[in-house]
């Protein structure tokens with residue numbers, strides 16, 4: 464019997480067992496067993512055959528959100544409330560074993576939401592499956608860090624540290640440092656502003672640490688040594704992060720108010736369905752999604768089937784998202800909406816569209 468089957472057996476038995484004084488020990492034992500098997504699943508297998516089991520989830524939909532958080536913060540509850548994929552929620556820890564893709568359908572977009580197992584401390588060092596958790600997070604467009612509003616702030620710091628140590632940078636732009644390894648000529652070091660955190664010597668020492676002796680380095684901002692290292696390693700992932708504080712039904716209104724005012728933070732209660740609309744709106748905003756509607760000549764726009772795109776895209780992207788040959792065949796486009804001065808306006812491939820624009824494509 465595989466671990467997953469053993470777990471499901473125990474789960475069934477727990478569900479069958481009535482909760483009372485007489486069954487207390489039995490239940491306790493079952494839960495302990497369950498926890499043991501579940502923690503085994505969290506460890507990397509020696510045979511190296513644990514690649515599957517829910518972690519290789521295909522990227523689908525218009526955007527992908529990695530849900531990250533400690534056990535029992537309410538991730539499963541959030542998933543089952545917002546998506547159509549059911550994930551078992553329970554009052555004990557480590558309910559979520561596999562990474563179950565749930566899809567949020569919002570404003571016509573499919574936002575893939577991945578429910579990852581609660582990260583444990585030290586996950587970045589390769590302990591348990593935390594490593595894979597982080598691998599999934601790296602492929603996401605956004606990290607949704609779920610926190611328990613009743614728990615201390617240190618939880619958030621721990622998670623941030625975990626992500627940080629595997630090279631994930633949250634809500635931080637890529638350091639504005641130009642860096643290029645050269646074949647010869649030593650180090651050419653320059654900056655366009657005053658540097659208060661590093662100097663040439665430090666930069667040189669860091670580079671030597673990576674066995675780089677010839678390079679061109681240009682600081683375009685007052686960056687730190689850590690920023691430089693990020694640029695040298697070049698394998699960092701810069702992701703927006705939304706902190707979602709759940710269980711606000713358990714804390715005072717003053718506390719809710721204080722948390723809600725923190726940057727990148729949304730307060731919710733999954734159980735009581737409080738503020739979930741605002742969470743979805745914020746998610747949409749953070750993912751930079753827009754909707755563009757197409758219209759055939761002489762017909763009303765198709766508002767049921769919009770195109771889901773990212774902020775900043777042009778008519779060319781609109782064409783590509785319909786058919787790859789369309790851009791080459793385009794004569795011009797007519798656009799109605801906030802991106803134009805008047806509606807309709809005749810525009811070319813380079814025109815940037817905005818949310819809710821209506822586009823009519825005229826072919827040559």
Ligand SMILES: Nc1nc2c(ncn2[C@@H]2O[C@H](COP(=O)(O)OP(=O)(O)OP(=O)(O)O)[C@@H](O)[C@H]2O)c(=O)[nH]1
Nearest residue numbers: 534535536537538539540553557558559732733734
């Ligand atoms: N008071 C309160 N409890 C909540 C809320 N949301 C979830 N819970 C409870 O928190 C417990 C854990 O919820 P889950 O959704 O299983 O948490 P999880 O993060 O998926 O936990 P793991 O699967 O162990 O990682 C359950 O008993 C939920 O009923 C909420 O908004 N308020």
